Amino acid sequence: MQFASDNAGPALPQVMEAMIAANAGHAPSYGAEALMDEVRDRLRTLFEAPRASVYLVATGTAANALALATLSEPWQTVFCTPLAHVHTDECNAPEFFTGGAKLSLVGDGDKMTPDALARAIGGWPSGDVHTPQHGPVSLTQATERGRVYTCDEIAALCGVTRDHGLPTYMDGARFANAAAALGCPPAEMTWRAGIDAVSFGGTKNGCLGVEAVIFFNPENAWEFELRRKRSAHLFSKHRYLSAQMLGYLADDAWRDAAQTANARAARLAEGLRAVPGAGMVHDREVNMIFARLPRATHRRLMAAGAAYALYEGPLDSGPEDEPLMARFVCDWSVGEDEIDRFLEMAAG
Template sequence: MANFGSDNASGVHPKIIEAMALSASGMAPAYGVDELTKSVEQRLASLFETDVTALLVGTGTAANCIGLATFCSPFGGIFAHAESHIANDESTAPELYTGGARQFTVGGDDAKPNLEELVQKIDVSGARGVHSVEPAVIAISNLTELGARFSPDEIAAYSELAKSLGMKLFIDGARFANAVAGESDSPADLTWRAGVDALSFGATKNGAMAAEAIVFFNKSAAVNAERIRKRGGHLWSKHRFLAAQFDAFLDDDLWLANARHANQMGQSLKSQLQAIPGIEFASVSEANELFVRMPKPQAEALWECGHAFYEWPSLEGTYRLVTSFTTEQAEVDAFCADLRALATDG
């Protein structure tokens, strides 16, 4: 049976478990001043081809919120798509970490914030000077929450807007690896070269046990990040285990190999689904997250067969199917065979 519930439902890559086990003996300085942590920061700088400030944390919510709070004061505003994880799936953590900043959301195809709407919303929100909210951050996600990729030019359009208004551009990169894998744009092209100030670079969904890096390209604006992480309870004492995960994740481009596999499985699923009558796509679904419209009785019958996946709450009649680094071709084929049979019967 297929499990397309979430890439978070996948396990841990053996190389990452092995790296953690290898780090387990002996003493190492606590709180992130160990040699492995320092070398991971250097490795991230090499990967992104520029000097960075990189902080490791254990959850994507922490990575996003510490990153946002670094750029946004309690009286600031964060502007993102209405489907964004920060607006829908992080409770009020962004508000908690920033000390009360307000989130504003806009629409846009495939969960890419519509630029005109953004301009308008930013304009209106900050129009009353001291009485209003100070526009601080534009936040996008790559992959987007509807499984789409951004091109460097698209990202540059947001950064130009942000810079023209004295704001910062932040990327939620919980699935950044899936945005990079199989494409010609480099991590640098998709971030600082396109004007991005910081990225949360996710590893958890893509092979780690619990590890995310907040990568600041705008180092001068990142001075408070470490204190915000500490204050928020996300400075791990046995930090070497976060570093060990990231070290193995970066070794031999494991992060890319895992994401490439997840994307290939996603696209194999997509091409089989496209050939099934009555199945439509609610988004471009370019990598490992597919958003599929199907009649509810068919979804229920698939659940009855034992396949796992969720209905997407904000899009009526739409189901999210997520593949991961552990997805097998047999799962994809079994799911499609069952759906094909249901479509023929129905």
């Protein structure tokens, strides 16, 4: 009953096999190996972007911080939601990598609207030396609350940023889950909608630790390479990043894994509706569910070894039937039986 995070799950067999296959003989280091050429080709094809710059790093925070730093200047402000991973969960990595840029918050939830974005940008005057200058916008797809921007929503947001001459970055730590949910091609969800750079996350969806960063404008390439190197994120034995990504891309493994994870979450969400006192915070869209369960139910589940993140508390004191919010994440490896067992136990 493991719903703590999609980064608690194992790697896909295809990914491990690609790693093992890559572990033969000598290979040029630092991304000069042939496998990386293949990765680049495949991702350009997948994104229908033959001139895109493609890089690999090992963590989602590295992808975010490096991409935002490449798209901004230290005297600018990045725009993101108050729940954005880059704001809440990276111990100031964006501030560090950008050399001291500010993060300005858009709206009050996990998804930004064009109006809220325009208001946030307008909150800082343009071209006044005293204030932070306008910098890139960062969207998370799927969001930190498990919701998905439709391609139209993305295009509307990018319309706002383009009106201000700003670049837009998509934090795609759960890109695959969003793409699977929307059933749309990666190009639709990104550059055709106006996205300038995206991270294509592998770690949470069946890799060991690899994220692709893709710039649709190759002008950013060399700066990104320098930033990656000086932040110690250029791997010498880079072939093991490439191999992971190749295993992940082969035969649409990335999409299959995301569909599986999403389907598992759907099963869990459906079951939760029948649990006494349970209520969904949002409708489920990808592989992550936010729901409220009575305190007593949480206690019973946790005692039985269920792993998930409680967002409200405390667990130990308070009315037994008070609903407390929790996050449940399904990765590709969670079994249906495990979900059913969990639901049974939740039902009491």
